[in-house]
Amino acid sequence: MLVNILVIGSGGREHALSWKLSQSSKVDTIFTAPGNGGTQNNVPINADDLDGLADFAQKNNCFTVVGPEDPLAAGIVDKFNKLGLKVFGPSQKAAQLESSKIWAKDFMKRNEIPSARFEIFDNAQKAQEYVESLDYNVVVKADGLAAGKGVIVCNSNDEAISAIQTILVKKTFGDAGNRIIVEERIDGIEASYIALSDGDVAIPMATSQDHKRIFDNDEGPNTGGMGAYSPTAIIDDNLTKIIQEEIIEKTIHAMKKEGIVFKGFLYAGIMIRDGKPFVLEYNVRMGDPECQPITMRMDFDLYDYLVASVDGTLSSLPPASWKLQSAVCVVLASKGYPESYSKNDEITGFDSISNGAIVFHAGTKKSGEKILSNGGRVLGVTALGDSLESAITNVYSAIEKITWSQKYNRTDIGKKGLSYL
Ligand SMILES: Nc1ncnc2c1ncn2[C@@H]1O[C@H](COP(=O)(O)OP(=O)(O)O)[C@@H](O)[C@H]1O
Numbered sequence: 001m002l003v004n005i006l007v008i009g010s011g012g013r014e015h016a017l018s019w020k021l022s023q024s025s026k027v028d029t030i031f032t033a034p035g036n037g038g039t040q041n042n043v044p045i046n047a048d049d050l051d052g053l054a055d056f057a058q059k060n061n062c063f064t065v066v067g068p069e070d071p072l073a074a075g076i077v078d079k080f081n082k083l084g085l086k087v088f089g090p091s092q093k094a095a096q097l098e099s100s101k102i103w104a105k106d107f108m109k110r111n112e113i114p115s116a117r118f119e120i121f122d123n124a125q126k127a128q129e130y131v132e133s134l135d136y137n138v139v140v141k142a143d144g145l146a147a148g149k150g151v152i153v154c155n156s157n158d159e160a161i162s163a164i165q166t167i168l169v170k171k172t173f174g175d176a177g178n179r180i181i182v183e184e185r186i187d188g189i190e191a192s193y194i195a196l197s198d199g200d201v202a203i204p205m206a207t208s209q210d211h212k213r214i215f216d217n218d219e220g221p222n223t224g225g226m227g228a229y230s231p232t233a234i235i236d237d238n239l240t241k242i243i244q245e246e247i248i249e250k251t252i253h254a255m256k257k258e259g260i261v262f263k264g265f266l267y268a269g270i271m272i273r274d275g276k277p278f279v280l281e282y283n284v285r286m287g288d289p290e291c292q293p294i295t296m297r298m299d300f301d302l303y304d305y306l307v308a309s310v311d312g313t314l315s316s317l318p319p320a321s322w323k324l325q326s327a328v329c330v331v332l333a334s335k336g337y338p339e340s341y342s343k344n345d346e347i348t349g350f351d352s353i354s355n356g357a358i359v360f361h362a363g364t365k366k367s368g369e370k371i372l373s374n375g376g377r378v379l380g381v382t383a384l385g386d387s388l389e390s391a392i393t394n395v396y397s398a399i400e401k402i403t404w405s406q407k408y409n410r411t412d413i414g415k416k417g418l419s420y421l
């Protein structure tokens, strides 16, 4: 019997997951809630309306796949499980690895998972004194979810003190900033490591590297991610083994020992310094935009693997196999992102893409036959190539075809990957 799927979310990650799941011979209709201008069968229920989503999944007999972190942190998986609905993703307790950075840091400390030195504060004066006692630069982090904005990387004590004020005193991130982490700034090369777990085993996904800053050469403010490629040579076989065993498996096993079964995608944001990996943070879902190049390289039925994660049967599946090609995703954003930008601008050129590139939608919406911009990160154009260099050529030739008045993209996505080869 074919199964219906409900993908929750509205970003490029969710479009990519739907795209891959739609290739499964076991899948019937894929619904997306609330979806975007590129996703099929959009259901007008927001990701925070857990009752509405449960009701829809029940009536349409869906296997639900949760894309973003907010519904996971709100306990959507626990809720669906209570109702007997099949749902992919971690429980609310397991999602604490992402929803409380303090919980995650304490967890890593007691389980000896490599991460930056840190202290926790709820008092600005004490945090400031701590900063002044250190002889290294720090990063100041709000504890809770802050839509990727609650982390301030500091170049001096003055910057750290102003970051402490921003989060703890001005409360720029609301209650997410009731407590902060002040941690050592680790200067190295950042990459993403994502695995799929069923609570016992963890299958590595292909390696990838994001480009967080808005401008070329990694300059300017942090964004949700301006592009990503897979695989990345910076995580070689040796480092893969270390990260897989000493970070991912250690995390899954320690969670289990503490009574929390982690099912879902476990994402470790890694900083590599002198060949040694440090965990900057966990996410409990696929990265966006890393998901786009990773799904394009999947040479397996993603539905089978997501079901096995839920059922606890991942060890009975063959290892995930990957296309040997490289994949590169370039994010097309609205000018002005990550600050202010316009919406409702018409985008054209979708039909002229011919070289196998896929246009994953993020901040778009449909208006009749037209596609309009509807967010900061608008599209994630993704292409394969027999080498990283050819994937870069392919993706940049594809994005030329897509035009709108406010289009902005980095011109160097994947380039740093060439320097590790
Ligand atoms: N200890 C650290 N040293 C250096 N850079 C860091 C450190 N922690 C975070 N960063 C930088 O800040 C970015 C955002 O931090 P992260 O912990 O991933 O939080 P979030 O994704 O929730 O904003 C990271 O991608 C990394 O570039």
Ligand SMILES: [Mg+2]
Pocket (backbone or CB within 6 Å): 269, 281
């Ligand atoms: Mg991050």
